[in-house]
Amino acid sequence: MEVKIEKLVYGGKGLGRINDKACFVPYVLPGEIVEVEIKKEKKSFFECELKEILEKSPDRIEPVCKYFTYCGGCDYQHIPYEKQLQIKKDILKETLQRIGKIENPHIEKVIPSQEPFYYRNRTQIKIKGERVGFYKKESKEIINIDYCYLLKEDLNHVLQGTREILPYLTFQPVEVHAYSSNQDELLVKFVYPRRIKRFPLGLKHLRSFLSENIKGVGIYRGKPDGTTERLFTIGNIFAYEKVQDITFRVSIDSFFQVNRFQVENLINEVVEEFKEKKYKNVIDFYCGVGTLTLPVARYVENIVGIESNPYAVQDANHNRKLNNIKNTKFYRMESKEGVKLIDQLNPDAVILDPPRTGLSKQIIDKINISSIEKVVYVSCNPSTLARDINLFTEAGFEVKKIKMIDMFPQTYHIESITVLEK
Numbered sequence: 504m505e506v507k508i509e510k511l512v513y514g515g516k517g518l519g520r521i522n523d524k525a526c527f528v529p530y531v532l533p534g535e536i537v538e539v540e541i542k543k544e545k546k547s548f549f550e551c552e553l554k555e556i557l558e559k560s561p562d563r564i565e566p567v568c569k570y571f572t573y574c575g576g577c578d579y580q581h582i583p584y585e586k587q588l589q590i591k592k593d594i595l596k597e598t599l600q601r602i603g604k605i606e607n608p609h610i611e612k613v614i615p616s617q618e619p620f621y622y623r624n625r626t627q628i629k630i631k632g633e634r635v636g637f638y639k640k641e642s643k644e645i646i647n648i649d650y651c652y653l654l655k656e657d658l659n660h661v662l663q664g665t666r667e668i669l670p671y672l673t674f675q676p677v678e679v680h681a682y683s684s685n686q687d688e689l690l691v692k693f694v695y696p697r698r699i700k701r702f703p704l705g706l707k708h709l710r711s712f713l714s715e716n717i718k719g720v721g722i723y724r725g726k727p728d729g730t731t732e733r734l735f736t737i738g739n740i741f742a743y744e745k746v747q748d749i750t751f752r753v754s755i756d757s758f759f760q761v762n763r764f765q766v767e768n769l770i771n772e773v774v775e776e777f778k779e780k781k782y783k784n785v786i787d788f789y790c791g792v793g794t795l796t797l798p799v800a801r802y803v804e805n806i807v808g809i810e811s812n813p814y815a816v817q818d819a820n821h822n823r824k825l826n827n828i829k830n831t832k833f834y835r836m837e838s839k840e841g842v843k844l845i846d847q848l849n850p851d852a853v854i855l856d857p858p859r860t861g862l863s864k865q866i867i868d869k870i871n872i873s874s875i876e877k878v879v880y881v882s883c884n885p886s887t888l889a890r891d892i893n894l895f896t897e898a899g900f901e902v903k904k905i906k907m908i909d910m911f912p913q914t915y916h917i918e919s920i921t922v923l924e925k
């Protein structure tokens with residue numbers, strides 16, 4: 504079946520039409536004419552597989568990775584980086600217009616990643632039988648991968664070494680997670696399908712097999728809900744990140760921004776919003792290890808961070824002391840509980856950096872009726888961002904600025920910063 508691609512949509516696919524019904528095709532570019540096969544027919548659209556490119560876009564480039572289109576990690580390697588940014592900007596704009604009901608949204612700045620490859624400081628390697636690698640596209644099938652162009656160098660050593668150490672392990676793990684800080688301190692998690700009591704290799708062996716940069720290792724049990732339970736650890740399970748003059752401790756179970764070239768840019772953009780006026784009380788919901796809280800603390804009277812992950816809160820408290828920042832407090836709380844703090848603290852501004860699911864209506868409603876005059880919303884999902892922004896603007900907030908910061912080159916993911924003011 505022949506299809507002309509109109510544009511790319513959120514999720515990485517191209518939109519075309521088959522008998523007036525929308526169809527979605529991966530690994531294409533706008534303007535291309537392609538041969539497709541229908542994989543699934545839904546009520547209002549078709550899911551298609553790309554069979555052949557009949558008329559190629561002049562923008563199309565050769566992907567660098569031999570696994571591209573097989574591995575689930577990348578969507579855009581056939582697109583030059585500049586064009587990827589343009590496509591993401593258009594999608595963000597269109598989503599804010601359609602779902603967010605913002606008339607002609609203006610994205611005032613696009614911040615590219617200094618490197619479009621080798622940027623990731625974190626990976627999750629999947630293991631099953633002889634297979635060591637990542638999930639196949641749109642599947643839970645694991646494919647063998649021995650190199651990933653998105654990963655920091657030491658993480659590729661872990662990827663290659665994992666295959667090598669398997670015969671030395673008494674039981675086979677189902678996943679190996681690795682995180683390497685910008686100080687080249689590497690933390691590795693071995694995830695098992697059940698409880699194990701001992702791990703047969705020491706740090707010396709793990710360093711020889713996986714990477715000299717390893718500082719510590721954690722042994723975990725994977726739970727049916729997808730989370731992990733820490734069983735025991737070996738070595739030091741804290742890594743350190745330095746961004747300008749702030750040092751962040753990040754424990755093996757805490758979140759840290761994944762693109763090592765963009766952390767500083769993200770911090771700078773958020774801090775910028777607190778320079779023109781001295782805000783009295785700020786709440787940073789979803790604060791992690793204090794990545795945004797601590798740099799912003801210097802420009803405001805008081806700031807409070809709220810975070811549900813207990814390890815991240817411990818790190819955040821440690822980081823507050825480590826950097827001698829006094830006007831900051833961190834609370835371990837679900838954001839829905841943190842809503843209560845809005846009444847207690849009467850904040851004049853908030854930072855919101857939620858997971859992909861976005862904000863609950865509860866938080867938005869509370870912010871809307873509170874004393875808060877400024878919202879800085881860092882989002883990794885334009886659809887939930889647009890849904891949430893609409894609820895803010897309906898209640899009297901105005902969108903002041905939208906910036907896009909590309910955290911995930913070669914993939915469809917879109918990160919942005921929106922500033923709203925009452």
Ligand SMILES: C[S@@+](CC[C@H](N)C(=O)[O-])C[C@H]1O[C@@H](n2cnc3c(N)ncnc32)[C@H](O)[C@@H]1O
Pocket residue numbers: 758759760788789790791792793794795809810811812815836837838839856857858
């Ligand atoms: C996108 S990260 C942002 C972290 C931090 N702002 C940063 O820049 O590193 C989202 C954070 O929200 C936390 N989180 C997820 N769900 C939460 C909830 N319901 N309540 C509070 N924190 C939550 C996660 O543990 C994670 O640290």
